[in-house]
Amino acid sequence: MPQAGSGGLYKGHIFSCALRPGSHFFFSNGICFMRQKFSLTPSTLHVAVQACFFLFTILVGVQFVLFASWAMGLTEVFTSRPAAVEGFLPISSLLALKRFLLTGLWDPIHPAGLTILIFALLSALFLRKGFCGYVCPVGAICTLLYRIGRRAGIARTPSPRFYILWTLPKYALLAFFLSLLTMDVNSIGTFLTSRYNLVCDTRMLLFFLEPSGVLLAVVAILVGGSVLFPGFWCRCLCPYGALLGILSFLSPVSIRRDESKCCSCQQCTKHCPQGISVHLKKRVRLPECMGCMECVSACPKKDCLGMELGYRADSGRRVPWWSMAAGTICLLLLLYIWARATGHWETAIPREMVRMLHQGIRTLSHY
Numbered sequence: 001m002p003q004a005g006s007g008g009l010y011k012g013h014i015f016s017c018a019l020r021p022g023s024h025f026f027f028s029n030g031i032c033f034m035r036q037k038f039s040l041t042p043s044t045l046h047v048a049v050q051a052c053f054f055l056f057t058i059l060v061g062v063q064f065v066l067f068a069s070w071a072m073g074l075t076e077v078f079t080s081r082p083a084a085v086e087g088f089l090p091i092s093s094l095l096a097l098k099r100f101l102l103t104g105l106w107d108p109i110h111p112a113g114l115t116i117l118i119f120a121l122l123s124a125l126f127l128r129k130g131f132c133g134y135v136c137p138v139g140a141i142c143t144l145l146y147r148i149g150r151r152a153g154i155a156r157t158p159s160p161r162f163y164i165l166w167t168l169p170k171y172a173l174l175a176f177f178l179s180l181l182t183m184d185v186n187s188i189g190t191f192l193t194s195r196y197n198l199v200c201d202t203r204m205l206l207f208f209l210e211p212s213g214v215l216l217a218v219v220a221i222l223v224g225g226s227v228l229f230p231g232f233w234c235r236c237l238c239p240y241g242a243l244l245g246i247l248s249f250l251s252p253v254s255i256r257r258d259e260s261k262c263c264s265c266q267q268c269t270k271h272c273p274q275g276i277s278v279h280l281k282k283r284v285r286l287p288e289c290m291g292c293m294e295c296v297s298a299c300p301k302k303d304c305l306g307m308e309l310g311y312r313a314d315s316g317r318r319v320p321w322w323s324m325a326a327g328t329i330c331l332l333l334l335l336y337i338w339a340r341a342t343g344h345w346e347t348a349i350p351r352e353m354v355r356m357l358h359q360g361i362r363t364l365s366h367y
Contacts, residue, residue, distance in 0.1 A: 042293035042321045043271075046133070049325050050140040057137040060084045065209075068202045071358040081354075083345050085201055086113030090240055091177065092197055093117040095188045098181050108348035109192055110201075115339040119332055124244035128251050128307075130328030132234060132241055133290030142226040142233045143273045149227035156228055157275050166236040167288075173239035196364060198349060199357050203364055230275035235288050245287025253309050253324070255284035255295060256316060261304040268295035268305060278305070291324040 066079035086093070089110055096107035096114045107114050123130035132139050149155035158166070183191070191197055207215070225232035234241050257268075259282060268278035274288040278295045291307070299305040307324060308316030339345040349357075 040322075041297045043297035045322060045325050046292045046294060046297075049134045049329070050143070053135050054137050054140045056084075064201070064205065068205055068358075071202060071354050072361060073355060073358070081347070083112035083347065084116070086110040087116040088204065089113045089200060090117065091180065092192065092200060094177060095180060095183065096192060098183075099185055099188050099192070102185055106344055107192055109198060110347065111344045112339065112346070115335055115344055119335045120240070120244060121247060122335075123328055123331060124247035125250055126252070127324060127327050127331065128253050128289060128291030129241075129244045129248050130291055130324060130331070132244060133292040134325055134328045135332065138238070139234055139273075139290070142231065145223060145226035146230050146232075146273060152227075154228060155230070157230060157269075160277055163235065163275065167242075170235075170237050170239055170242040173237070174242040177239050177243075195357060199361055199364070202358060202361060206362060230273055231288060234290075235274050242287070248287055248289070249285065252311060253291065253307055253319065254316075255281075255289065255291075255305060256308045256318075257282055257284075258304050261301045263301055263304075265300060267298040267300060271295060271298035283308075293321050293324060296321050 060082045063079060063082045064085045066075075066077075067081045069075045070078050071081075090113075092107075092110055093113040094117065096110065097117055100106055100114065120131040120135075123135075146155060196203070211219075222233055222237075225236075229236075255278065257278065262279065264279060266279045269276065269280075271294045272278055273292060273294060274290065276284060276286055276288055276295075278284055284295075293307070296305045296307070303318075306318050307321060309319050310316035336345070
């Protein structure tokens with residue numbers, strides 16, 4: 001039997017194979033085949049969950065384009081409006097959240113948007129920004145672009161001090177969004193029932209389907225920045241990521257590094273989608289940590305890195321690495337089931353009003 005990395009002659013045919021841990025080989029017609037045993041890793045699970053939600057987002061987008069075409073009178077074939085598209089209406093959902101907290105009234109116009117926002121907030125409080133790490137399609141794209149840049153050898157990791165400056169824009173944008181909460185309840189109600197808010201999802205769709213030169217330039221900068229730098233959008237520009245990051249300080253879970261087992265290989269830092277210097281931290285409680293477990297997957301030392309439950313550094317309890325993904329999915333499903341069962345998912349806008357509201361939508365201003 002050949003050893004790992006050995007070659008030889010079998011029935012007149014030259015064979016060469018390299019054995020890996022967890023693999024075995026077999027021969028067929030003089031050819032050596034190796035079969036690798038599949039092993040689910042934190043990185044594999046992270047990518048799989050992200051991919052599933054990204055594909056779901058694409059399906060929602062396609063369905064919404066068909067709905068918008070019918071609503072604007074471009075086709076007579078009716079397609080139902082996917083409520084999940086309201087996840088892209090953060091300002092409307094934020095204002096609806098304030099009204100709900102003050103009056104107990106759930107927004108009937110974009111109810112799914114409020115449900116998704118509450119899910120994102122709860123994921124930050126209990127699951128280390130699970131929404132950002134597993135559900136957000138923009139985060140998935142940015143992670144993919146950075147992996148492309150890293151494999152191409154053009155990705156760069158700025159110094160931690162430089163990254164501190166990069167976080168300022170997202171907090172400035174967050175401050176602007178939060179300033180909208182100074183509106184009183186009556187003003188919020190007026191906005192939520194305005195014609196613009198009733199069709200803002202379609203208006204946003206047109207904004208991206210008919211892009212201006214400025215929008216194309218911004219997208220090009222975002223794509224280029226995401227290829228070159230880890231977490232370019234999430235860490236530097238996303239205002240809702242900033243909000244969730246602040247809430248994640250209250251999260252009971254965090255990555256912990258066992259210094260006695262660390263070999264200082266820095267693989268955890270190299271594979272972090274947000275560019276966090278994990279190898280320098282005993283506990284990772286930074287607002288940029290999304291609980292994606294990529295650092296745990298990259299670590300070559302068993303039990304050196306792991307997710308722990310607890311607020312005190314010396315009394316945390318290690319939890320399974322898959323618990324972050326499982327918890328995020330379960331929380332989302334529970335809220336979705338609750339929203340469907342209680343009528344807090346589908347909009348209350350009658351179908352017969354939709355086309356009337358969409359008349360002249362291209363002249364409707366964002367402001």
